[in-house]
Amino acid sequence: MREAFFVELFKIFKKDKNAILITGDLGYRLLDKFRKELPKQFINAGIAEQNMMSVAAGLALEGKKVFVYSIANFPVLRCLEQIRNDVAYHNANVKIISAGVGFDYGTLGYSHHATEDIAVLMAIPNISIISPFDNYTAKIAARYVYKNKGSFYVRLSKDKINDLVKDKKNYDIKKPAEIIKGEKIAIFSTGAIIQEAIKTAEILSKKNIKIGVYGFAMIKPIDKEYIRQIIKRYDIIFTLEEHRINGGFGSKICNIISESNNKSKIIKIGLDDKFNFFIGDKQYLMKINKVDKMAVKKYILKIAVKNYDFQEKKCNKKLLNKL
Amino acid sequence: MSSQKLAWNIRRKALEIIHNTRSSHIASVFSVADIVAVLYADILKFNNKNPKWEKRDRLILSKGHAGLAVYIALCESGFFSEKVLNSYCKNGSYLQGHISNKNVPGVEVSSGSLGHGICIASGMALAAKMDNKKHRIFTITGDGECDEGSVWETALFANHYELNNLTVIVDHNKMQSLDFCENTLKLGNLCKKWEAFGWKVFEVNGHDHAELKKILKKQDKKKPTCIIAHTIKGKGVSFMENNILWHYRDPQDEYYLKAKEELEKEKL
Numbered sequence: 273m274r275e276a277f278f279v280e281l282f283k284i285f286k287k288d289k290n291a292i293l294i295t296g297d298l299g300y301r302l303l304d305k306f307r308k309e310l311p312k313q314f315i316n317a318g319i320a321e322q323n324m325m326s327v328a329a330g331l332a333l334e335g336k337k338v339f340v341y342s343i344a345n346f347p348v349l350r351c352l353e354q355i356r357n358d359v360a361y362h363n364a365n366v367k368i369i370s371a372g373v374g375f376d377y378g379t380l381g382y383s384h385h386a387t388e389d390i391a392v393l394m395a396i397p398n399i400s401i402i403s404p405f406d407n408y409t410a411k412i413a414a415r416y417v418y419k420n421k422g423s424f425y426v427r428l429s430k431d432k433i434n435d436l437v438k439d440k441k442n443y444d445i446k447k448p449a450e451i452i453k454g455e456k457i458a459i460f461s462t463g464a465i466i467q468e469a470i471k472t473a474e475i476l477s478k479k480n481i482k483i484g485v486y487g488f489a490m491i492k493p494i495d496k497e498y499i500r501q502i503i504k505r506y507d508i509i510f511t512l513e514e515h516r517i518n519g520g521f522g523s524k525i526c527n528i529i530s531e532s533n534n535k536s537k538i539i540k541i542g543l544d545d546k547f548n549f550f551i552g553d554k555q556y557l558m559k560i561n562k563v564d565k566m567a568v569k570k571y572i573l574k575i576a577v578k579n580y581d582f583q584e585k586k587c588n589k590k591l592l593n594k595l
Numbered sequence: 596m597s598s599q600k601l602a603w604n605i606r607r608k609a610l611e612i613i614h615n616t617r618s619s620h621i622a623s624v625f626s627v628a629d630i631v632a633v634l635y636a637d638i639l640k641f642n643n644k645n646p647k648w649e650k651r652d653r654l655i656l657s658k659g660h661a662g663l664a665v666y667i668a669l670c671e672s673g674f675f676s677e678k679v680l681n682s683y684c685k686n687g688s689y690l691q692g693h694i695s696n697k698n699v700p701g702v703e704v705s706s707g708s709l710g711h712g713i714c715i716a717s718g719m720a721l722a723a724k725m726d727n728k729k730h731r732i733f734t735i736t737g738d739g740e741c742d743e744g745s746v747w748e749t750a751l752f753a754n755h756y757e758l759n760n761l762t763v764i765v766d767h768n769k770m771q772s773l774d775f776c777e778n779t780l781k782l783g784n785l786c787k788k789w790e791a792f793g794w795k796v797f798e799v800n801g802h803d804h805a806e807l808k809k810i811l812k813k814q815d816k817k818k819p820t821c822i823i824a825h826t827i828k829g830k831g832v833s834f835m836e837n838n839i840l841w842h843y844r845d846p847q848d849e850y851y852l853k854a855k856e857e858l859e860k861e862k863l
Contacts, residue, residue: 292725312725318755323714323748330718333704336725354745358711362696362704 273464274371274428276407278302280414281339285310288337291418294328296321296342302371303341321346325354325368332364337418343372344386348425352392359423360398367417371428373403374463374514375557385557386427387543391519393425394492401492402445403427403521405466408435409445409489416445429464429514436466436487445489447498454484457572458506462488462521465514468558471565476572483572491521499525500532508537508575512568514558517542541571596671598804600863602632605667606831607858608680612663614851616684618692622829622841623661626768626801627735630824631661633807634733635668643673646700652730653719655704657712658737658766662694665702674701710743712736713763717749720761720819731814735764739771742780747792753819754793762811762820763794766801768828772842789821801826832857 282305285291293306294315306314317324321342328338340347347370348355359366370386377384393401402417402424404410410428417424437449448460452473459469466487473483486502488494503509509529511522522540529538543561551557558564596604605628613621634654635641642648656665663683670680682688689698693707703719706712716734723730740746753761765785769776776782789796795815799806801824810822828842829835832854835846846854 315721315756317752318748320745320748320752322710322745323717323752326711326714326745327718327721327749327752330704330715330720331722332718333715334719334722334726336722353708354711354714357705357708358715 273404273407273410273433274302274430275432276410277369277404277414277426277428280411281418282306284414284418285313289313290335291337291339292331293339293341294324296324296346298343298346299341321350322354325351326358328366329354329358329362329364332366333362336365338364338366339369340366341369341371343370344377344384345389346370348386348389348393355393355399356396360396363398364423365421367424367426369426369428372430373427374429374465375554376430378554378557379551381551382547382549385548387515389425389427390491390513390515390521391523394519394524399423399425399492400490401425401427402490403462404489405461405463405487406433406436408437408440409487412443412445413489427463431464431467433464433467436470447495448486448488448502450484451487452483452485454506455482456507457481457510458484458486458502458508459510459512459568460486460488460521460525461512462491463514465512465558465563468563468565468568469512472568472572475565475569481572488521491524494524494528496528496531499528500534503529503532503534503536506536508539510568510571511538511540511542512563513542514563515542516545518545539571539575541568596636598629598633598636598808601636601668601671602629602804603858603861603863604671605632605664607862608667609663610832610846610851610854610858612681612683614846617845617847618684619843619845620660620663620692621844621846622835622838623658623737624664625830625832625835626826626828627658627661627664627766628830629802629804630735630764630766630807630826631664631668633804633811635672637808638811639733640730641672641701643701646674650728650730653703653716653732655706655712655716655719655732655734656694657706657716657734658709658740659693659706659712661735661766662692665694666690666699669699669701672701675699709737709740710745713740714745714749716761716763717753717758720753720758721756723760724756724758731760731762733762733764733811735766737771738765738767738769738776738782738785739779741765741782741785742771750789750792750794757817758819759815759817762814762822764822764824766826767823768826770828770837770839770842774839785823789823794819794821796821796823798823799825802830831861
């Protein structure tokens with residue numbers, strides 16, 4: 273996804289000399305084209321993220337369209353106050369791009385696991401969050417944040433995910449995309465982990481259980497009305513994210529449902545409120561943390577299917593309410 | 596208005612406003628009053644009818660807690676009315692206790708948390724260099740603020756990118772929130788530190804207008820400039836000078852009357 277994003281961004285940069293890319297000394301290979309072919313639009317701010325973020329705000333206040341690049345937590349947690357005060361408060365035209373999120377850098381250890389970034393930025397006004405879930409939405413994200421003035425955070429996975437969006441002509445990054453149509457049960461997901469949702473749906477479809485899958489690229493702000501429309505079609509919604517369950521994407525969906533009259537049950541799947549002291553590759557860490565396809569399948573079978581009368585096509589509401 | 600008159604007005608009005616609103620940081624405002632006054636009276640190019648005039652010089656107050664000094668200078672320079680100024684720290688006012696640019700003409704950047712404004716100033720200076728614009732960027736930082744790591748990040752950055760259009764003025768009053776800087780985190784020789792980071796450094800008496808005026812006009816061909824301005828925290832009111840109490844305390848009763856009397860004696 274990060275490649276898809278930066279290929280598109282490079283095209284944009286070639287046409288607009290006012291677009292500036294600042295990196296915190298990262299982007300080996302990924303940003304080589306910018307560095308070599310567009311040196312006047314490329315700044316290496318060194319390993320100094322706080323200054324980098326404020327400099328980005330300063331450039332933007334003088335009319336530049338600024339893209340800040342780093343990986344994992346570095347462009348968010350390390351300089352969070354700079355994002356809040358200098359970028360968001362000033363409504364600066366700064367796009368913060370983090371590549372390698374969730375467990376992308378699994379074996380590099382906890383410092384490189386970006387698993388709270390959504391939650392902290394959800395709390396800050398004036399900043400939008402986009403979490404593309406395939407190469408296509410990553411490309412669209414590059415175009416969208418460039419065209420729209422203001423502060424954005426784009427969370428890019430290292431995974432290359434073939435285009436999942438079917439109706440590209442009508443695709444709107446602000447709205448969730450229906451990837452698989454389901455019955456009664458749906459999974460809402462964002463980012464690369466949507467692959468696990470899709471695999472789960474494929475496994476369960478063999479058991480004749482039709483799980484819907486919806487991909488969310490823009491998760492802040494979120495189109496509440498559109499989501500309520502989708503939710504109406506399902507009895508149980510699972511949210512799946514490569515991020516803590518506290519304060520993340522699932523929490524956002526919960527908020528929307530709690531504000532509506534809809535009685536759909538919502539179950540959040542994400543990372544528990546604890547650190548891992550061990551490492552592993554992404555697939556391993558997802559499995560251990562129970563957010564991979566097998567875990568999601570288990571959740572669905574245990575929680576939803578068990579309590580669901582498929583002949584009557586009705587939930588056992590009594591049981592469900594105990595969840 | 597002369598810089599001397601403006602500096603007096605800053606101190607006199609600050610005393611009144613801080614007394615009335617029971618707000619804080621009077622000693623910081625007094626410390627920086629002469630620097631702000633010389634900048635607005637003699638150095639900065641601006642247009643009070645068009646605060647966003649492209650060719651204006653930019654002043655970014657990084658030590659945002661001394662914002663009242665800049666608000667008064669802006670009011671005296673015709674950016675907004677006395678009525679607006681007097682709303683400082685009152686309910687519903689845009690004149691926040693730490694400087695904010697929202698709905699306040701003439702304020703470039705909001706600050707308050709230390710070590711931010713100076714880095715934003717670097718970004719603004721870089722933007723001007725990229726576009727070959729000739730305006731200058733000034734930023735005022737505190738010596739206590741130099742505890743912040745981001746100050747030194749930007750010291751590296753501005754030197755590396757040869758931001759010779761950037762001037763940092765360190766309001767070096769040797770005091771910070773709880774104690775003297777030397778008893779907090781030893782800053783050592785600030786001049787040598789900034790020099791070691793590759794900056795053109797000047798040392799001035801931060802209350803000497805003629806000296807400030809002369810130094811503030813200087814611009815190196817390559818290096819960013821750092822002016823270490825030796826100041827006295829609380830300058831202008833004897834019992835506030837070098838007294839840590841007045842970082843937070845607001846002058847009431849006999850303190851207010853005494854301060855008023857002392858300032859009135861210096862009226863130009």
